Amino acid sequence: MDRIGVLTSGGDNSGLNPCIRAVVRMGLHEGVERMGIRRGYAGLIAGEIDEMDARDVGGILGRGGTILGTARAPEFETLQGRRKALRTLNRFDIDGLVVIGGNGSLTGALELHHLDFPTIGIPSTIDNDINGTDISIGVDTALNTILGAIDKIKDTASSHNRAFLIETMGRNSGYLALASGLAGGAELVLCPEIESTLDDVAETVEKAYIRGKAHAIIVVAEGWKPGTDEIARELNAREEELGFSVRVTRLGHVQRGGSPSAFDRILATRLGAEAVRQLVGGNSGHMVGWLNSDFHILPLDEAVTYQKELDKDLYNLSTIMDK
Numbered sequence: 001m002d003r004i005g006v007l008t009s010g011g012d013n014s015g016l017n018p019c020i021r022a023v024v025r026m027g028l029h030e031g032v033e034r035m036g037i038r039r040g041y042a043g044l045i046a047g048e049i050d051e052m053d054a055r056d057v058g059g060i061l062g063r064g065g066t067i068l069g070t071a072r073a074p075e076f077e078t079l080q081g082r083r084k085a086l087r088t089l090n091r092f093d094i095d096g097l098v099v100i101g102g103n104g105s106l107t108g109a110l111e112l113h114h115l116d117f118p119t120i121g122i123p124s125t126i127d128n129d130i131n132g133t134d135i136s137i138g139v140d141t142a143l144n145t146i147l148g149a150i151d152k153i154k155d156t157a158s159s160h161n162r163a164f165l166i167e168t169m170g171r172n173s174g175y176l177a178l179a180s181g182l183a184g185g186a187e188l189v190l191c192p193e194i195e196s197t198l199d200d201v202a203e204t205v206e207k208a209y210i211r212g213k214a215h216a217i218i219v220v221a222e223g224w225k226p227g228t229d230e231i232a233r234e235l236n237a238r239e240e241e242l243g244f245s246v247r248v249t250r251l252g253h254v255q256r257g258g259s260p261s262a263f264d265r266i267l268a269t270r271l272g273a274e275a276v277r278q279l280v281g282g283n284s285g286h287m288v289g290w291l292n293s294d295f296h297i298l299p300l301d302e303a304v305t306y307q308k309e310l311d312k313d314l315y316n317l318s319t320i321m322d323k
């Protein structure tokens with residue numbers, strides 16, 4: 001293998017730049033040329049590709065976002081789109097590809113592998129819902145951002161004796177809400193994977209009040225139904241009965257930005273470097289994950305076919321800690 005490409009695809013997060021850096025520098029170490037593909041599969045189809053050298057990735061280790069840019073590229077989901085991408089790869093003499101992204105992006109990598117193009121995936125999504133890896137790139141930084149917000153909101157909630165609904169990202173995954181709720185001492189976590197009624201939530205708020213707490217913090221994943229607005233309406237309507245008034249904070253896109261944590265920098269560096277080793281060593285159609293403190297190389301179809309389940313033990317623990 002003489003020349004490899006690297007792209008970031010799907011949702012952005014704060015581990016992508018350290019990962020790009022690792023791919024480029026390990027590529028240099030392995031003696032292959034490195035091509036950076038901009039805007040994910042969209043840039044791959046359009047041929048937005050430049051050579052990357054050691055200096056091109058200097059100073060990005062501590063920067064959030066992705067210097068390559070990222071995009072959603074519906075065209076790549078069609079065979080015609082993927083054929084266009086193959087033409088580009090041939091035109092640029094690229095003979096192996098590292099794809100850094102979430103479930104959809106890794107499915108795209110698998111499709112390229114099925115077209116006989118050597119491809120290795122790296123899990124990167126703040127949802128932490130990819131099978132075969134304990135954690136994906138970007139999760140730790142997002143988690144620490146949310147935790148910082150919970151700590152701050154607790155200060156103001158306690159000063160005014162209020163309940164707060166703090167909404168995190170996670171349309172289908174409650175991981176961020178659960179992990180940040182556990183780390184931040186939330187009274188309740190609402191995840192799409194676990195059914196909770198409006199009455200359950202009201203009961204939690206009332207219990208917190210009766211126990212003499214100065215606040216009630218409820219972390220809500222955005223995908224939880226019936227939704228943050230609905231629960232805010234319900235709790236506000238029952239303020240007299242529950243004891244606390246309720247405020248809502250939606251953390252939104254701040255969860256995607258910021259300087260990557262030490263953990264994310266190290267994880268991204270390890271996975272990026274190992275992905276290059278795998279590709280140059282002749283592997284294709286696999287993901288480089290991180291399981292039980294070691295690399296876990298598994299077929300991409302095992303990684304993308306099922307969404308990783310929410311850790312029920314962690315959820316149960318959070319319900320014990322809310323006293």
Ligand code: ATP
Nearest residue numbers: 010011041072073076077101102103104105108125
């Ligand atoms: P995140 O989990 O952060 O949202 P993601 O990688 O899952 O990231 P998606 O929007 O699902 O984000 O996918 C990103 C891109 O991957 C899509 O725009 C498309 O180009 C490609 N992709 C997604 N699904 C497929 C598929 N089934 N076949 C081929 N390519 C796909």
